[in-house]
Amino acid sequence: MSCPFCEISPKQLLRENEYAKAFYDLYPVQKGHTLIIPKRHFSSYFEAAEEEVLAIHRLIQEQKKALDKEFAPDGYNIGVNIGEYGGQTVPHLHVHLIPRYNGDIEDPRGGIRKAIPNIVQYP
Ligand code: AMP
Ligand code: ZN
Numbered sequence: 001m002s003c004p005f006c007e008i009s010p011k012q013l014l015r016e017n018e019y020a021k022a023f024y025d026l027y028p029v030q031k032g033h034t035l036i037i038p039k040r041h042f043s044s045y046f047e048a049a050e051e052e053v054l055a056i057h058r059l060i061q062e063q064k065k066a067l068d069k070e071f072a073p074d075g076y077n078i079g080v081n082i083g084e085y086g087g088q089t090v091p092h093l094h095v096h097l098i099p100r101y102n103g104d105i106e107d108p109r110g111g112i113r114k115a116i117p118n119i120v121q122y123p
Helices: 050-071 111-115
Strands: 013-016 020-024 034-038 075-079 095-100
Touching (some): 034 050, 050 095
Antiparallel strands (some): 013 020
């Protein structure tokens, strides 16, 4: 089975290190939406080796600095969807790094918590 993230072209690549790569999401939810993936193909965050988690973390930090310079966002969301019922659609682990901007949605309070309906109302 072919995997779009195993086939990311060198042209799309923003940065990489020994175990991870970063590139822009093809269908960004905000300007600068970046995906950070391990080079090895596997689907779940929970399968990642510690050196892969560290490599991903380092690219998140580097890419955040680059996004700050290029787009000057006002906030960020970092998120990982795990499994079909966690919302994952591409079965190659990827961390979403999403810059957020003042006014990009009417009421930003709650951030990624809003991706899931509350079972208990938040005050
Ligand atoms: P998820 O739903 O968490 O599995 O996220 C998959 C993400 O991959 C979505 O944000 C898509 O917009 C993005 N995406 C799908 N195909 C590609 C591709 N070929 N290159 C870059 N991003 C992609
Ligand atoms: Zn893959």
